[in-house]
Amino acid sequence: MRDEPGPKTLAELAAVIGGEVRGDADLVIRGVNGLAEARAGDIAFYNNARYREALKATLASAVLLEPTSLPLLEGKEGKEGKAAIVVADPYLAFARVSTVFHPRPRFAPGIDPRAVVEAGAQVDPGATVMAFAYVGRLAKVGAGAVLFPQVFVGEQSEVGPGALLYPGVVVRERCRVGEGAILQPGVVIGGDGFGFAFDAAGMSHFKIPQAGTVEVEPDVEIGSNSAIDRATLGATRIGRGVKIDNIVQVGHNVQVGPLAILCGQVGIAGSAVIGAGAVLGGQAGVANHVKVGSRVRLAAQSGVMGDLDEGREYMGSPTQELREFLRTHAAVKKVPETNRRVRTLERKVEELESKLAALLSKTK
Amino acid sequence: MRDEPGPKTLAELAAVIGGEVRGDADLVIRGVNGLAEARAGDIAFYNNARYREALKATLASAVLLEPTSLPLLEGKEGKEGKAAIVVADPYLAFARVSTVFHPRPRFAPGIDPRAVVEAGAQVDPGATVMAFAYVGRLAKVGAGAVLFPQVFVGEQSEVGPGALLYPGVVVRERCRVGEGAILQPGVVIGGDGFGFAFDAAGMSHFKIPQAGTVEVEPDVEIGSNSAIDRATLGATRIGRGVKIDNIVQVGHNVQVGPLAILCGQVGIAGSAVIGAGAVLGGQAGVANHVKVGSRVRLAAQSGVMGDLDEGREYMGSPTQELREFLRTHAAVKKVPETNRRVRTLERKVEELESKLAALLSKTK
């Protein structure tokens, strides 16, 4: 169930986000929006000179901006400028204000009689377990956690306090989902890792037991239909505050450092290590056992086949450092022309050679 | 439950598809198949000179083809040629005839007692809601819509008349699925978009509420395990008649124009715009805020980082126009040879330089 929060004054919003009001503190704000989409009653944000025209044209009643941007709002010829809340980080302030108007929905605690909670499972009385949700033997569900319909929590798995598991989420046996984690619909935690030993005599791929688990640390969010495999032995780990987009694949025994960001359809093969705060662009892939350094920024569709140094930017498949990739890519686009120039040179050199030979024979 | 339609005469089929019979109008047809796979009693189609031999060899009892292809069927030495239905578009005619033999299954209307329909939800008496399907508060399900087991329809969401939601489909709160839309198993509509503002003080990614919705317009089909994110504000829109293959990711606020086609594993980042009738090849990716023009054709695995002009073909990552890509790609394959030629040239030029220098010193 979603709260329907009422309008707020500029002063109330400024108090929430720790900003300073310019203009009418009693101005009533009813919602947030982008500069271009905002209407009267909305508050928008400005943090980039690219949007200076949009700032001038916006219908928003107030704007979140940095102190240095205030002159942009000055009224013309005696008219008062637009109201504002001055903040250090307008984008973060926008996120916080948006949360005021769109708070996380709250759900009545309790276990729906049409849910199944197996023997020995511990569901906190403050948790919500909806119809058709399934909680396995000896599993634990913390206070304030929410299991939507068709969620599966396997034997001995733990769902931390305040975690939000949307419909169709599967957490297989003995995995842990940390406090406040959000698993979008269809996320699979703890599917078997992909490990087989070829049996030449039996002409088959012999399955290596995937006896480990997955640890999803607190404040992680994982997007729709992503899959995090359990470890062969030990644990696959998704570090605190990591954000994973939709349809991402994380192999067995992968370690993702805190605050890393994996964009849509990223794939990480077994035992790779992703450093803290690294950002992997959409559809990028990382080979097994590779180490991606902390704060690496990886362009979309990159393919990582060897370790990457921390703090650097990479692109391409296989990856190069970003600057090198861009230089190479620009040069490559000229290769048809290069080939023509080489042909021209060959002709000229041949001509020179024959002329010189003629000259030499003459001067002998 | 699937109808088991009986055999049809050629005349009956011609009536359905608006074609003209050549040969025995009472010929009985029992099924459709490709030229190579067809057996006696089947009807096949021919629309491409590449399959001329297959047409000659086919065991099909009749063929769908264009008027201009009729001479290919002429009987030899007095024998009568194969029966045919002459149509303007044999492939479309094949699709229609196939629908005669494989009609969409029909389902008995009604709500299975083992389904859950929450208070205030409106399920049309002509809709089918199977066991373990869940319809949330204030949701609406139209006449003839079918919810398979384990489907989830969230609060205030709407499923249009005749829509078909296969097992495991999740439609989160306040989204709309249009009339006649087909969602294959595991499709997720309305998962949260991927939006965070970095909070340097708290060392966390602050979640930006994803308060918008998804509008899936009529006649859309979406493939297994694809995910369409809800908008941050406003709506992510999948236009009328769009067809999306399996495991496709569509980010928040994306707008996909009518009749566009997204092949398997395509990924579209937030706020991108895909023009009407555009065709995106498998595993292609589109960066956020980019505009792909109407009727663009994008090759598989392409990576779109900037706007693309309507009606053109593109390939590569980052994309180039198709012709340019092919030219570059051909030239690139010769680069090892180019390098060798440049080395040879360097040697020859050096030789020329020294010979010329010797000559000049002599002639001085």
Add this chain to the structure above:
Amino acid sequence: MRDEPGPKTLAELAAVIGGEVRGDADLVIRGVNGLAEARAGDIAFYNNARYREALKATLASAVLLEPTSLPLLEGKEGKEGKAAIVVADPYLAFARVSTVFHPRPRFAPGIDPRAVVEAGAQVDPGATVMAFAYVGRLAKVGAGAVLFPQVFVGEQSEVGPGALLYPGVVVRERCRVGEGAILQPGVVIGGDGFGFAFDAAGMSHFKIPQAGTVEVEPDVEIGSNSAIDRATLGATRIGRGVKIDNIVQVGHNVQVGPLAILCGQVGIAGSAVIGAGAVLGGQAGVANHVKVGSRVRLAAQSGVMGDLDEGREYMGSPTQELREFLRTHAAVKKVPETNRRVRTLERKVEELESKLAALLSKTK
């Protein structure tokens, strides 16, 4: 429910895997692990000279290795060497020993009263059907098969003996899942293939009925959230012993030969044929109607647009033979330098031309 197997002696383990004990046959082993992670009581494996140091340093109580590696274990100065089991294939032996310590869990047979088994379905008394699992009309579930909660088995589909279907698996109507197959959570078998004929008059994509099925042969494993489409007509086939990783897309009418391996996020378009024992790296894509030969090895992120010869290695998008790709890729990285060298040559040649021209005019 998981068995908790007790410790084993080295002799017992050697008997299971057909190896030969070196050292104390009564040594008690409690688990398996990698050389680096193992502790006292564990058995580890050694099969690669890269890990020679790890072998020296390991805390494992015993090691699985080849006869030729035995000298590496020799004790120093009178001390006895580490215990070992000598085997032909240490990695396969490791897999087998791991299975001793981590046996596949067993489940009590029977149909949970909170499951739904529709009329005419045949569920073997030795099968396990858990709460919220759904078995459609006329479906068959074999002895020892396990359907976890929220599994869907459609009308007339068959699940073979001993098959394991994890939560959220969907097997649509008339498909077959072979004996001992393992479907990880969220797998979709038999979603409609992606086939439409453009109807220019109706300005719509006319759906071509996908009336075929999927045959998943025995001993196949398919990873979380992968999707195997049903054929248009006939059957999509996943051959015996094929192993498919997570989030893989297999289009309609694809034929995957026995023992092939498809790594994470691979995509295979309609009617492609993958040869026996082929290995497709992560995120690789195969175009429709293409044939990939038996035992082909395809690098990650490759894009296959034409047939590939059996037994060879390929890389790139579009693919080249591996050696050719590597040669091209190395040369391409030098293209910026090549362009500089060409510019230098052009300058030098121009200089040569003018000097020679001057000389020629002088000598005339």
